[in-house]
Amino acid sequence: MSAAHEYELDEQYEWPRPPQGGWTADDLDRLPNLPPHTELIDGSLVLVSPQAAFHARVMKLLQIALENQAPVESEVLPEMSIRLDEKNQLEPDVLVTRTYEFLDAYQTWYGPQQILLAVEVVSPDSKERDREVKPRKYAGVGIPHFWRVEEDGGLPIVYVYELDPAAKAYQPTGIYHDKLRLTVPFPIEIDLTAINRRRP
Secondary structure, X not given: OOHHHHOOOOOOOOOOOOOOOOOOHHHXXXXXXXXXXXXXXXXXXXXXXXXXXXXXXXXXXXXXXXXXXXXXXXXXXXXXXXXXXXXXXXXXXXXXXXXXXXXOOOOOEEOHHHEEEEEEEOOHHHHHHHHHHHHHHXXXXXXXXXXXXXXXXXXXXXXXXXXXXXXXXXXXXXXXXXXXXXXXXXXXXXXXXXXXXXXX
């Protein structure tokens, strides 16, 4: 069975054809019927797979912890896009803003200068993007902090990076199992083993 038939697409279905030079970030808001969480990388549309339970649990754990510990002038959001430039619009799993700037109710993205921390939870189909492509692009536009979360035995391992502004590249500052304890970008402590616990 072909992929087209699996998704109930017949031979008459026409996939969007990229314009010469590729798609732009503005196209993400204009193209009809794009799947949720579609990203733009170097002018190409990237569609994501359905979210697995581990991915959803990590996002929830981090979002709650960050909301409780981030500075009051920051905002913590899941799956909100960052427009890096005309050809790149990425959607980290969780982000923390710098000084809070209230977006228009219908705005779909932040600019990179507004972001303090971007977090990516690695999925089987996103390993190369989350480990190589996205960190390089986030660093290139000056986002100061980046976390990459991997799965090991059902528990998260958090790889923490800080931007070297001269090199425009991230430098690793730690790998955290069981407990994440940091002083930057703000004091934070997260029990990573709590991922599988039900809240009282």
